[in-house]
Amino acid sequence: MSKAVSFDQIQQFKQDLAATPASGALARAVQNVGIYAASHGQFEDTDTPAVFSDEIETGKVTNQKKSGRCWMFSELNTMRHDTAKRFGIKDLEFSEAYLAFYDRLEKSNLFLERIIASRDRPLTDRVVADLIGYPNGDGGQFDNAAALAAKYGIVPKSAQPETFSSSQTSELNASLNLKLRKDASELRAAAADGASEDDLRAKKQEQLSTIYRILAYAYGEPVQQFDFEYRDKDKQFHADRNITPKEFYAKYVGWDLDEYVTLVSTPEPGKEYYQTYTLPSQNTVIEGRPVKMLNVPHDVFTKLAIKQIQGGDTIWFGNDVLADMDRKSGTLHGGLFNFSELFNADFSFDKGNRFAxxxxxxxxxxxxxxxxxxxxxxxxxxVENSWGSENGRDGYFVADKQWFDDYVYEVVIKKSLLDDKTRAALATEPVTLPSWDNLA
Structure with a gap:
């Protein structure tokens, strides 16, 4: 049989299409409203209260707008709810713009350091190609935000509010990536001309100064000291004068972030349960907290998530929100879109092979x-999202069991809640994952 598509084959395809039941009606539905709407399950009634046996009181949702800072919003959300409860502050929000400034600076530094380390490799090398392909973005992991908070502290949003560029990062992303690719080219050219590592780092210092200037224009320079004023739930006025970001974190959050661990649950072939994994390519704060995760069976993963909520603590979790999600209603239902029925084809795909x-x-x-x-x-x-109150139930989403089982891949859990086997597994030597791994 020929490798090319033949006209005889196309004729057979046409006959197969004509023989498919209700093919004409289905084609009109897809052409008129699109694949998702044509395959959508029953729409959720958002006027009906969503009831939960175990629920933590929280405030208004935040809004990351047109940025990829969900990981940072989620982590700061877990902190702000705890702080708001302890100090009686209604609808407290921490500054995402403050941490984002330092995140982009640290990522730029990591990128340039990796360029220096790989200077002898060709641009076609997979590691270098992957590095050059995306020098600096606004995505990240729980451990990245933890490393930033440990090094720089945090501030309330009132001390450093959002800007156009913090809320809509596409222009900043494009500018940074253009500049960093140019910087990478200059570093590699200097290395090829015999520049020493010290010379390359001196050049990197000059490059980072320009990056700092770009970020200062985009976010504003990070605040160094500020006044924090608030009224508590009893209407009592409080004021902290000339407090620093690290002092603010110590007083108003005070978490030992080393007590929080990222658990993943993936049955992907080659990834063992009760084994730790690490992503050096995403250790954005050099000499800071590294990205580390422990793979556990899904039943352990789920039980620990329930245990943490019952203990009164919210949970940062990583997921594939684009799968089986209706944004407007805030619906996260496994099998929400029935592509198999719509296209009369088998779209079922187990989790292990989806990862692979x-x-x-x-x-x-x-x-x-x-x-x-x-x-x-x-x-x-x-589920508390960071897409503003206009989506879902005032910004909150509801996920059913199947969606959680199928699309929740990471949860951050307190070490004190781990069973003995899971806690012991944290001591395993981490397996290094490449930058293109699906957990990245």
């Missing part, structure tokens, strides 16, 4: 704030 082929990806981070248990088993989860 790149179909599964950690595309988003949100916060778990509640769970509904029936006979001790979860039926649905309350």
């Amino acid at each position: 082929t790149g179909q599964a990806e950690v595309s988003h981070a949100m916060t778990l704030t509640g769970v509904n248990l029936v006979d001790g088993k979860p039926t649905q989860w309350k």
Whole structure:
């Protein structure tokens, strides 16, 4: 049989299409409203209260707008709810712009250091090509935000509010990536001309100064000291004068971030349960907290998430929000879009092979704030998103059990809640994953 598509084959395809039941009606539906609407399950009634047996009281949702800072919003959300409860501050929000400034600076430094380290490799090398392909973006992991908070502290949003560029990062991304690719080219050319490593780092210092200037224009320079004023739930006025970001973190958050660990659950072939993994390519704060995750079976993963919510603590979690999601209603239902029925073809794809082929990806981070248990088993989860109050139920989404099982890939859990086997597994020597791994 020929490798090319033949006209005889096309004729057979036409006959197969004509023989498909209701093909004409289905074609009109897809052409008129699109694949998602044509395959959408029942729309959720957002006027009906979503009830959860275990729920943590939280405030208004935040809004990352047109930026990829979900991982940062989610982590700061888990902190702000705890702080708001302890100090009686309504609808407290921490500054995402403050941490984002330093995140982009640290990522630029990591990129240039990796360019120096790989200067002898050709541009066609997979590691170098992957590096050059995306020098600096606004995505990240829980450990990245933890490393930034440990090094730079945090501030309330009132001390450093959002800007146009912090909320809509496409122009900044393009500018940074253009500049960093040019910087990479200059570093590689200097290395080829015999520049020493010290010479390359001196050049990197000059390059980072320009990056700092770009970021200062985009975000504003990070605040060094500020006044924090608020009224608590009893209407009492409080003021902290000339407080620094690290002092603010110590007083108003005070978490030991080393007590939080990222658990993943993937059955991908080659990834063992009770084994730790690390992503050096995403250790954005050099000499800071590295990205580290422990792979555990899904039942352990789920039980620990329930345990943390029942203990009164919200959960940062990484997921593939683009799968089986209706944004407007805030619906996260496994099998929400029935492509198999629409196209009369088998679209089922197990999680392990979805990871192995790149179909599964950690595309988003949100916060778990509640769970509904029936006979001790979860039926649905309350999800705080960072897409503003106009989506879902005032910004909160509802995920059913199937969606959680299929598309929740990471949860951040307190070490004190881990069972003995899981805690012991944290000591395993981490397996290094490449920058293109699906957990990246």
